Amino acid sequence: MPVDVGPRAGPHPVPVTLTINGMRHDLTIEPRVTLLDALREYANLPGTKKGCDQGTCGACTVLVNGRRIDSCLTLAIMHTGARITTIEGLADGDRLHPMQAAFLEHDGFQCGYCTPGQILSAVALLAEKRPLDDASIREFMSGNICRCGAYKNIVDAVAAAGKQNV
Amino acid sequence: MRPFAYTRTASSSAAVATVTADRDAKFLAGGTNLIDLMKDTVEAPALLVDINALPFGDIVEHRTFVRIGALARMSDTADHPAVVRIAPAVAEALLASASPQLRNAATIGGNLMQRTRCAYFRDVATACNKREPGRGCAAIDGINRQHAVLGGSRDCICVHPSDMAVALLAVDAIVRTRGPRGERSIPIAAFHTLPGDTPQIETVLEHGELIVAVDIPISRLASTSTYVKVRDRASYEFALVSVGAALSVRDGKIADARLGLGGIAPKPWRALASERALIGVAPSAAAFERAAEIAVGGARGYGHNDFKIPLVKRLIVKSLASVAA
Amino acid sequence: MNLVGAPIDRVDGRRKITGTARYAAETPLPGLTYAVMVESTIPAGTIAAVDAAAATRASGVIAVLTYENAPKVEQHKVAGMTDRNLPLLQDRIVRYDRQPVAVVVADTFERATDAASLVRIRYDTSVPALSLAHGSGYHPEHSHGDEPSVYERGNVDAAFAGADVKIDRTYTTPVEHHNPMEPHATVATWDGDVLTVYDATQGVFGTRSRLAVAFGIPPANVRVVCPFVGGGFGSKGSAWAHTVLAAMAARAVKRPVKLVLARPQMFGSVGYRPATIQRVTLGAKRDGTLVSTLHEVRSQTSIFDEFVEPSAELTKMLYAVPNVRTINTVVPLNAATPTFMRAPGESSGSFALESAMDELAYAVGLDPLEVRLRNHADSDPSKQLPFSSKSLRECYSVGAERFGWSRRVPRARSMRDGGLLVGMGVASATYPTNRSAASALVRLSSDGTAHVFAGTQDLGTGAYTVFSQVAAEELGIPVSSVRFELGDTNFPMGPVSGGSQTTASVGNAVSVAARSARDRAIGLALGDPQSSLHGHDADAIDVRDGRIFLRDRPDVGDTYAAILGRHPQGEIEERGDARPGDEKTAFSMHAFGAQFAEVRVDPELGTVRVVKMVGAFASGRILNAKTARSQYLGGMVWGLSMALHEITRTDARSGRIMNANLADYLVPVNKDVPSDFEAYIVPEDDPNVNPLGVKGIGEIGIVGAAAAIANAVYHATGTRVRDLPIQPEKLV
């Protein structure tokens, strides 16, 4: 049996290639750089927010291969080869993604800092085919804290976008 | 975060060998606990072995058991029809854990290995015997609302944070591992250890030993199981107290029972004596209350957490009543 | 003018939902370096020794600043309600746990963070003052603004002694931390003696003057920029240590520096709502009318600065009580300096007063709403002035109707839903209308658009949107033709966005500026022989959709675009200044509201879930019904949070905050907020308060909400929780 362990990377900066919103990003970063910091500090994509860096708020939510995760508790180097979607990649040029449009129409945000995470989480919620009743939306949107307290409008936005989807 | 080197592998024997060979190496699965603790400098491995490429991501239903791969994600496990049917408590516990985003990243193996949320453990400016053996436990006379009322020691009164592990107690799950000395199967109740005077030791695993799967035997008992969790917030919060319970009733008598308790002890707590007391008696409020009373025999509060004792008793009664119904 | 303005979508919304809104930490600057603060781990003592060797050696580290080598700056504030004394690495004294004691600068965030963890500091500890209940306090000069900290009208002791019914209770509220989702962040860069700071702040001008004081440079040498701020709630109303330290570090390393607080540091040096111990006594007649109210407030401050939580201010004016005494005592502790937090005083104070009113209702056997009506103050009994407007009765009735208050069975613990106890509670809300001087600049261009500038902030409150609406309305152009810019000290001066004063202050300035730009454009047309309006009378003119025309003959007109196209500069600029008039001497100005809450309580587990909340608020003219509703709803979520979730837990031995993260410091998640959750706008025409007729909306939503929930919990369970938050252990 061949030795199956890949080469050791780091601790010094190493080349890491990420595919973000369909674009290739060649970064040189230490293995300890989180996916969130790779986006914000190295790939010039600060749309993804850092609210806590501890997995406790959901502001850093991104889609990895279509699934939502908190990008602050994962390393960028773990995601070479994955398809990463951030808020910057959601709209189609000037055409907003229906979830973005719904957030705007329903005033699903105030300060806007939790918003990219909320929107990506909501997009994933629809993809997960969760029931779209009020209780289910509330439960499955509970990984995104909104300190401004826009929850009611967020639920309305998700429900409205969900209706369009089907 | 301290600097470290990173490697990944698709071979479990290579993963085991690499970590076994290096005291400062650790497996990296979802990262939701390990990376968090590394940021707090509570953990500082020099080498991370990313195991996400190992072939342990599947959930497969066999004739007598369902096998949940160690790398199955909490979300997929919670949604899996076989898990929902064979061990509803496990699905419920997972759904009541963390958040959708965290459950998409976090794995079953990592969930069993996650470390306590004790604030003193996580804050390197304070005293914690688990983090630094011999330094003392600041929680005992400190803010201990989240802490243990059972199974603690003079050195540590932390609680184990996993919801799923409590539910696994109610369904007789078996943890399958592969280590430097081969493979073994460990009943879930024997997997975690109590702090005693070595609170830094939390499970029976050896360094380098890898969880490969969790097996849940198919049984009528397990299929009745349920999980209930009390917390301050309606979601996205660890348990104040929780109960994983299963009952089977034959001819009006309780034939078998499982009772796992969470949020009250340094390990997922199996209330064996309560289970025994239930067997052979008719399900009734009185029987459940007696079982609850037995479960907290020897419990002690440390001030802020005194309320957990009556709370867990009431939750036991409630959940037994609901599985009996 | 409409009392309720068009509910248009936020004009800055698109940037927020596409991720292109740039918050302070996201300012790209070439050569940027990263600074990380090291905080003390003891509450009181002195630094005995600093070992920065390992940190200095770590790769990528550019500088380690401690009291031993930090450049000299001014730690003391000069003046101003929002200015603070700051710990700026100038001495070895430790005054509170989590005080900044070092700053590490490195080339990447990871390296700066790591090196910060390597700085070793040895302390000589001294005995800290940590107890609010037992510490010795004093009466500050003022409780708030010019208000004396000890106030009495009538004779409370005599009235209370003779009262038929007496309530005498003590209520406590814990330390709470604002925790906006955007952590405080500063990017600082120097060009010679000129400092530019991109800061997450509620007041660019306040931050500018504090920085100027710290570095001893003229304010004109400091530019502060903040186009977006990810929530503040008061915590970003003052310039705190990290902002100065970022600038200090940038000067030391001669490169731009970014300093972002980690979430646990949000519990360190950026303020919090102090804990309070409040005694309230109510003396009443059998019929529920109050004869006396005493409200004693004990709150904490730091040992190096003073902040008073003005919890008893509302007690002076909310009800028509002849005899009232309020007393504020502050107790200096080895803790950071507290600060304004969403409805400072009104939120904590209304929990006490409105809980006590509920206790009174049960004591006299009246509906809690009725007790409030019987004590309604038709004019302000403390200032002895009429209210500029007051629609509290309407709020009670609209709220009660929408909530379904009539469903409530009076007796406590008398309503059930299956195994759960049902409870309903009510409370009054009030918040003063504040206003400061502000200015704005309007530039009308030959393309028919207006560019408006004001040195104010939008914390998510809707400022961008409503000011665009105000400008559009005054100018007679569509909102889409207005580009509004804010958050820059290069723009005309605006006040701190606090005290719910932004709209009343800046809105009126925008209105003045836009009107004078319009009038000037009209003047240009009337005086321009090339215009069809040439020679007409200004009084005969109307403006709509960018077109100026004769009211009686709409076909005769001219457009802004054409008028300015003929103007030599192609554009005109007008500045508007607005300041409070003498309305304060003629009127008492407050917004009012009513809060209703319904809860389900599990009698065995003690868990409380709010299942319905209704707020009804009257705050003068509402410029945008959509963003205003969001403000109210957000405030109500804060009330729910205050009632059930929020508490900062400090270890009584070490003075260390032990839940400094968002897993242990709880704020509501989506599931905690019920779907039955609504805020109603009670229309109110207030010609007296200010020219726009607006009162504040940002804070009143939290006022009374915690009390309404606590009152509902009492109604459900028969257990009165006087100590927030209401958690299971207090009910089982």
Ligand SMILES: Cc1cc2nc3c(=O)[nH]c(=O)nc-3n(C[C@H](O)[C@H](O)[C@H](O)COP(=O)(O)OP(=O)(O)OC[C@H]3O[C@@H](n4cnc5c(N)ncnc54)[C@H](O)[C@@H]3O)c2cc1C
């Ligand atoms: C904000 C927050 C809230 C949470 N709430 C809850 C909750 O309510 N209930 C709950 O139960 N949990 C909760 N969690 C914890 C979460 O479930 C765990 O972090 C997660 O399950 C860990 O899995 P992981 O794959 O990410 O593990 P990792 O972080 O990758 O690893 C954790 C540890 O396990 C070891 N490890 C991982 N896989 C294996 C393996 N196969 N064999 C041997 N060792 C292994 C690693 O070396 C490491 O030491 C929460 C977490 C966060 C951050």
Ligand code: FES
């Ligand atoms: S920043 Fe990742 S969860 Fe808060």
Ligand code: FES
């Ligand atoms: S919009 Fe401000 S935190 Fe959600």
